[in-house]
Structures are given as C-alpha cells and as structure tokens.
Amino acid sequence: MLDKLMAATDERGVALTGEGGFLPEMIKAVLERGMDAELSDHLGYERGDRAGHGSGNSRNGTTPKTVGSEIGDIALDQPRDRNSTFAPKLVPKGSRRLGGLEDMIISLYAGGMTIRDIQHHLEATLGTELSHETISKVTDAVAEEVTAWQTRPLEGFYPVIYLDALVVKIRDGAHVANRAAHIGVGVDMDGVKHVLGIWVQASEGARFWASVCAELANRGLKDVLIVCCDGLTGFPEAIEATWSGALVQTCVVHLIRASMRFVSYSDRKAVAAMLRPIYTAANEDAALMALTTFADSNLGKKYPAAVRSWEDAWDRFTPFLAFGPALRKVIYTTNSIESLNYQLRKIIKNRGHFPNDAAAIKLLWLAIRNIEDKRARQRAKEAGLPPTKRKAPGKLVEGQLVTGWKAALGELALVYPDRINAHL
Structure with a gap:
C-alpha cells in the first residue's frame, strides 16, 4: 500500500517535503487525528x-x-473544547516545534554551527524560519543538564586523574x-575513564585551581593518588x-x-634521540646523568633553552x-584527553568566540556527548560482524x-598499599 502511494506521489510530481509535500501532509493528518482522539x-x-x-462540555471547532x-x-487545526480545559499532549499548547526539530538544532549546535x-x-533545507531567540532558547534548554552533569556526585577515590586544556x-x-x-578525566579502580568536569580558567594560578579542587572534593572525591597534567601554575599547591x-x-x-x-627542524631527530635516555632512565640518578650528557653536548650548547625546560x-x-614500566605507560602522557581535544578543536574553530564561560x-x-553517541551508533551497526571486519571507532574517553x-x-x-587496598 505504501509502495503504491509513493508511486502515485512520483507520478503526480508531488514533493516529499516542504510546503504541500507528501510527508508534511501525512504528519498533519496523523497529528490532527491523534489530537482528536x-x-x-x-x-x-x-x-x-x-x-x-448534557455532559457540560463539547467540541468547539x-x-x-x-x-x-x-x-x-x-x-495544524488544533481541536478545542467549549470549557477550554483540553490540553493535548501530542502537540502541547504553546509548543511551536516538534521534538525532532529541537534534537536537530541541538545536534547542529554540538557540531560547531x-x-x-x-537559522540559515x-x-x-527545511523551509522552516526560526528566530535567533527561538534557536537560542532551544540550545539554552540543555543548560540545566550541563549544570547537573557538572555538579553530579563523584566516586570517593580515583587512582589517576588527567588534566589537559584547549584554548577557547x-x-x-x-x-x-x-x-x-x-x-579533567578520572580513572576509577576498574581502569575506566570518566570525564569529571570542564573548567574555564577565569583567574590565574593557585586561586583558580584551589576552587577546582574544592569543587571536586565537595562532589565526593576524597583521595587521589596521581594527577597527570602539564606544569600548571599553582596546581601542585x-x-x-x-x-x-x-x-x-x-x-x-x-x-x-x-x-x-x-x-630547528633539521636537529629535531638528533635532539629527540638524546632526550630519550632521560625519560626512559631506570632511576633519577641515571636520568640526571643523561640530562648532563645532553647539556654538555654540542646540541645542548646549541639549544640551552631546551636544557633549561627540563631543569x-x-x-x-x-x-x-x-614507578615501574606498567604504571609509567599510564601516566606518561595525557594523550587520552589530547585525542578528545583534537576532536573538540575541530568543532570550536568555526565558532569564533563565545559570549561567556558557560x-x-x-x-x-x-x-x-555528540561524539560518544555517534561512535556508539557506529559500533551498534557492526555488533554482529566478526572482529576483523569491524571498523567503528571505540569510545573516545567516557567509559574507555x-x-x-x-x-x-x-x-x-605496592607503592600505595595503605591507601589503595581499602578499595580493592
């Protein structure tokens, strides 16, 4: 029946979407019949x-x-009753958009538009004209979700936390x-990563980081073993x-x-080879010896600023x-956040600037959320395929x-027996 209807639509030259299109007319009929029911x-x-x-109430056009x-x-022609007590749930009073359109707006916004x-x-594409204020209200509607996520309770113990930043x-x-x-990304006792929060640095150094740490503690985080970051001023204190x-x-x-x-580019491979013994050293004494060797070399004398950055x-x-090799691999880098930041930079680069931190x-x-949902849908499509034929990317950060x-x-x-054994 549907095939015949679509064939007839093609023969008459009727558009599927837009004003007078087949789909809008079909949805109009479904919604009006639903509200009448x-x-x-x-x-x-x-x-x-x-x-x-004699019931005291009746239809009123x-x-x-x-x-x-x-x-x-x-x-739509929305039905009403004589006593004005009817409030349809299918298309609520005051509603100017169907749910799918709001989801589309939020998805486009999350994609960096x-x-x-x-609006354009x-x-x-749809012939729908929405004001700047209307679209802004739709995107602002998720503000409560963001606040709830940013203030949600945390676990009391995270062995490792990574912190990295991108410029906005x-x-x-x-x-x-x-x-x-x-x-901030925390690793729980099962080795699963969780995004703990996002903070825009409004003030410099210790004051800002003191507020971030206080927020995490107030949300239930009582103890952390290792925090891996990029030399943030005031953070250690x-x-x-x-x-x-x-x-x-x-x-x-x-x-x-x-x-x-x-x-310089021509010396990078040689300098990288001399730096490698420093961070792969068995202990601090061996690392210090490797740094001294680099500082006394021709390359070290040519680039004293590179030596000073390590000192x-x-x-x-x-x-x-x-630490041992296994733990070194975990805290060696914040690449797990950097891969996320790479994806986020592609989204924010078209935005120019933001009106405020929020x-x-x-x-x-x-x-x-959009990136993780997209990857989850891709993995769901390949759920029945053999592992060798699956090409969908894994989780970016959350749940990885x-x-x-x-x-x-x-x-x-072994290093922190008193603090970690209680959580094993």
Whole structure:
C-alpha cells in the first residue's frame, strides 16, 4: 500500500517535503487525528455520540497552529473544547516545534554551527524560519543538564586523574580574550575513564585551581593518588592543600614538546634521540646523568633553552622515574584527553568566540556527548560482524578502558598499599 502511494506521489510530481509535500501532509493528518482522539478521551465520548448531550462540555471547532518540524513547517487545526480545559499532549499548547526539530538544532549546535548558521540551514533545507531567540532558547534548554552533569556526585577515590586544556576565545567586555578550558578525566579502580568536569580558567594560578579542587572534593572525591597534567601554575599547591598525599606528575610528552620548541627542524631527530635516555632512565640518578650528557653536548650548547625546560620541570618530572614500566605507560602522557581535544578543536574553530564561560562549557559538553553517541551508533551497526571486519571507532574517553590497567594497578598497590587496598 505504501509502495503504491509513493508511486502515485512520483507520478503526480508531488514533493516529499516542504510546503504541500507528501510527508508534511501525512504528519498533519496523523497529528490532527491523534489530537482528536485525545479530545474524545478528555470529553468521555466520541464525535457524534449522543452520550455527550448534557455532559457540560463539547467540541468547539479548531484553532490554527503552525509547528516547525524536521521536514518543514506543518499547519495544524488544533481541536478545542467549549470549557477550554483540553490540553493535548501530542502537540502541547504553546509548543511551536516538534521534538525532532529541537534534537536537530541541538545536534547542529554540538557540531560547531553558530545560531545564525543553524537559522540559515533550517530555512534553506527545511523551509522552516526560526528566530535567533527561538534557536537560542532551544540550545539554552540543555543548560540545566550541563549544570547537573557538572555538579553530579563523584566516586570517593580515583587512582589517576588527567588534566589537559584547549584554548577557547571568550568575550570579555569589548575585547575577546584567550582562555584555557581544562578537561579533567578520572580513572576509577576498574581502569575506566570518566570525564569529571570542564573548567574555564577565569583567574590565574593557585586561586583558580584551589576552587577546582574544592569543587571536586565537595562532589565526593576524597583521595587521589596521581594527577597527570602539564606544569600548571599553582596546581601542585592546590592539590597538596586538598589531597595531601596526591602526587602531581608533569606529562612527559608535554615536556618533550616544550623543549622541542627551541630546536630547528633539521636537529629535531638528533635532539629527540638524546632526550630519550632521560625519560626512559631506570632511576633519577641515571636520568640526571643523561640530562648532563645532553647539556654538555654540542646540541645542548646549541639549544640551552631546551636544557633549561627540563631543569625547570625536574622536580615535577622525577616522580615518574620511581614507578615501574606498567604504571609509567599510564601516566606518561595525557594523550587520552589530547585525542578528545583534537576532536573538540575541530568543532570550536568555526565558532569564533563565545559570549561567556558557560556557553563554552555547554558546547564542549554537547560535543563530547555528540561524539560518544555517534561512535556508539557506529559500533551498534557492526555488533554482529566478526572482529576483523569491524571498523567503528571505540569510545573516545567516557567509559574507555585504560590499556594495561591490571598491571598498573598491581604496581600502585605496592607503592600505595595503605591507601589503595581499602578499595580493592
């Protein structure tokens, strides 16, 4: 029956979507019949039934109403009753959009489109004209979800936390300033990663990080073993004030990159070869000997700034050398967040700047959710295929399992027996 109807539609040259299209007319008929059924249920009798005589309420015509949808605007005749007590659930009073359109707007916003871009896109593709304020209200509707996520209770113990940042542009009065949006990822006892929160650095150094640590503690995080980050000013002091036994570890990859900034392209391979014995050393003494060898070499004398970058970060780098190979692999880098940041940078680069910190956090949260949902749908499509034929990407961060976690957990249990055994 549907095939015949579609064939007839093609023969008559009727469009599927847009004004007068087949799909809008079909949805119009379904919604109007559904609301009429709701009204019958509300009144207690069907249309034309004599049981309604003397009931005190009856049908009272219709009210024209236009709602936006994923396939264009739909003009409805919404039924009403004489006592004005009927409130349809299918298309609620005051609603100007069907649910699918709102989901589309939020998805486009999470993909990096600005409100004006979304406005032009809907008008060009669906013929739906929505005001800037309407689209803004739709995207603002997720603000409560963001707040609930950002303030949700946390587990009391995370063995490892990663912190990394990406730059976002925030309007500050008449100027646009670069600010760091920090993303925190915690690894639980099962080796599963969880995004703990997103914080835009509004103030410098210790004051900002003290507020972040206090927020995490107030949400239930009582103890952390290792925090891996990129030499953040004031962060070690804030960590020690909140979790006295936590160890702040500078990301080794960030340290290598920082030293390579001063090295010309032609010498990078040679310098990288001389740096490798430092971060792969068996202990601190061996690492210090390797650093001295690099500093005394021709390359070290040619690039003293590269040597100094290691010397300045030495106290925050050396804790890494006290751990075994399995744990070193876990805290060696914040790449798990950097892969996420790479995806997020592709989304925010088209946005120009954000009006405030909350808008930046909202987009980053929506983008993370959107990326994870997209990957989950891809994996669901390949669920029945053999592993060799599956090409869908795994989880980006949220719910991802740390590689080699069992061995790393064993080393943590030896280094921190009093603090970790209670959670095993």
